[in-house]
Amino acid sequence: MAGFETLLDRIVDGMPGEDKAALDIPAKDDGYITPDLPKTAFQAAVRGMRGHCPSCGKGQMFPKLLKPVARCPVCGQDWTAQQADDFPAYVAIIVTGHILAPIIIYMISETDFSMWTNLAIIIVLGLIMLGSLLQPAKGAIIAIQWWMGLHGFEKPPRPDAAETPDKAQGK
Ligand SMILES: [Zn+2]
Numbered sequence: 001m002a003g004f005e006t007l008l009d010r011i012v013d014g015m016p017g018e019d020k021a022a023l024d025i026p027a028k029d030d031g032y033i034t035p036d037l038p039k040t041a042f043q044a045a046v047r048g049m050r051g052h053c054p055s056c057g058k059g060q061m062f063p064k065l066l067k068p069v070a071r072c073p074v075c076g077q078d079w080t081a082q083q084a085d086d087f088p089a090y091v092a093i094i095v096t097g098h099i100l101a102p103i104i105i106y107m108i109s110e111t112d113f114s115m116w117t118n119l120a121i122i123i124v125l126g127l128i129m130l131g132s133l134l135q136p137a138k139g140a141i142i143a144i145q146w147w148m149g150l151h152g153f154e155k156p157p158r159p160d161a162a163e164t165p166d167k168a169q170g171k
Pocket of ligand 1: 035053054055056057058059072073074075076077
């Protein structure tokens with residue numbers, strides 16, 4: 001339920017008015033750290049899933065519920081090129097469906113709940129799961145887009161890139 005708690009925190013944190021600072025794209029200056037780049041696509045995706053900046057793993061990716069920051073406040077990575085679009089919703093729906101389906105089958109075949117009790121449980125469970133999956137899914141998708149250099153993203157340097165010139169020289 002960690003994801004759901006995070007979601008609730010975001011909802012509560014996002015309540016008082018517009019966070020103007022997060023919406024404006026601050027100019028890139030010297031105040032940013034050099035990011036400790038992820039070594040694999042998986043590591044980038046996990047950072048995104050946790051709501052952290054995939055590039056440095058430290059900055060907050062979603063100051064508002066589902067709106068990613070324009071620029072990471074810690075490493076300065078520009079996130080405006082992301083195009084997650086509807087994909088996080090598809091992922092959340094597919095995962096929710098696969099987890100809920102056996103629960104629904106069990107409830108209908110093995111319990112004596114009335115139709116309305118079943119319906120209420122299924123709807124509440126479904127909404128909770130969808131709500132708590134949307135943000136992690138979006139974070140992971142943005143992380144993968146960035147890692148693969150899709151859309152307007154510049155492909156981040158791979159950790160083994162430093163070794164390549166040496167290998168080339170050796171041959
Ligand atoms: Zn960052």
